[in-house]
Amino acid sequence: MERTSSFFLFITALLILTSVSQSLWSQQKYTLDPSTIKDPTGYKLRTGDRIRILVSGETEATVDTVLNGYGSVRPAYINDVKLAGLNVDQAAKEISRQYQLQLIYRRPSVTVLVTKYTEQMVFLSGAVNKKGPYILPPEVEGMSIVEVIARSGGFTDIARKNKVYVTRTYYNKSGDATSTKTYEVDVEALSKGTLSSGSAKRFWIYPGDRVQVPERLI
CATH class of the missing domain: 3.10.560.10 (Outer membrane lipoprotein wza domain like)
Structure with a gap:
């Protein structure tokens, strides 16, 4: 028991x-x-976001665009650049890098602004x-x-x-x-x-x- x-x-x-x-x-x-x-690290860009791309001293390179379904945009003078998943500082650096790789600008100072969020x-x-x-x-x-x-x-x-x-x-x-x-x-x-x-x-x-x-x- x-x-x-x-x-x-x-x-x-x-x-x-x-x-x-x-x-x-x-x-x-x-x-x-x-x-x-x-x-x-802050807000990450995503498909549908509207952004403005500016290159210091190059007013003709200013572009207002929307991230497409692939998360990419087309800055002035170069091919599509994928920005989805990057914050605005990272996006600016990536666009600057592509300008240099594609021999458009030697040392571009790029700024990316979000003008409308999806x-x-x-x-x-x-x-x-x-x-x-x-x-x-x-x-x-x-x-x-x-x-x-x-x-x-x-x-x-x-x-x-x-x-x-x-x-x-x-x-x-x-x-x-x-x-x-x-x-x-x-x-x-x-x-x-x-x-x-x-x-x-x-x-x-x-x-x-x-x-x-x-x-x-x-």
């Missing part, structure tokens, strides 16, 4: 430990993905007050999931706030989709700051992400 009792106590303790471990894992697992860290949308479904697309502010690279949901009207009364799913598609340098991952995010803990030690304080939402909020059992 004593052995049976000890066995049941052991099983109970094991189940509790497993439950706690799973809870901690559900809070921490998405922190292992590098995309949860905001890129410190719309960056995320999609919300489930137990949120405003379902459908949400347009991110044009000047941001991403936004925390807590802020996205708040700006979209917040959760409904029956939302399961501790288990929100974010589906994200990843692309290679050529712009081809390579994989899709779904993350389970404890938004309630993020908003209250009660995540376990070592977990990220924010989960970033990026253009194209799909946020699905399940309903809790009543």
Whole structure:
């Protein structure tokens, strides 16, 4: 009888430990993905952005253009240059490099300005007050999931706030989709700051992400 009792106590303790471990894992697992860290180098150009290219001292080389479906533009006098994924400083350096390679200018001073951002949308479904697309502010690279949901009207009364799913598609340098991952995010803990030690304080939402909020059992 004593052995049976000890066995049941052991099983109970094991189940509790497993439950706690799973809870901690559900809070921490998405922190292992590098995309949860905001890129410190600034806004990245993307297809549909309208930009102005200026070359110092060469007014005839000024070009107003839009990044095409390949993420490229055609500056004055040279072939297409791919700029998608670069910030404006990196884009200016790349155009300057191409001018030198194609023997147009020896030491060009190039400036790239964004004159109109393309719309960056995320999609919300489930137990949120405003379902459908949400347009991110044009000047941001991403936004925390807590802020996205708040700006979209917040959760409904029956939302399961501790288990929100974010589906994200990843692309290679050529712009081809390579994989899709779904993350389970404890938004309630993020908003209250009660995540376990070592977990990220924010989960970033990026253009194209799909946020699905399940309903809790009543």
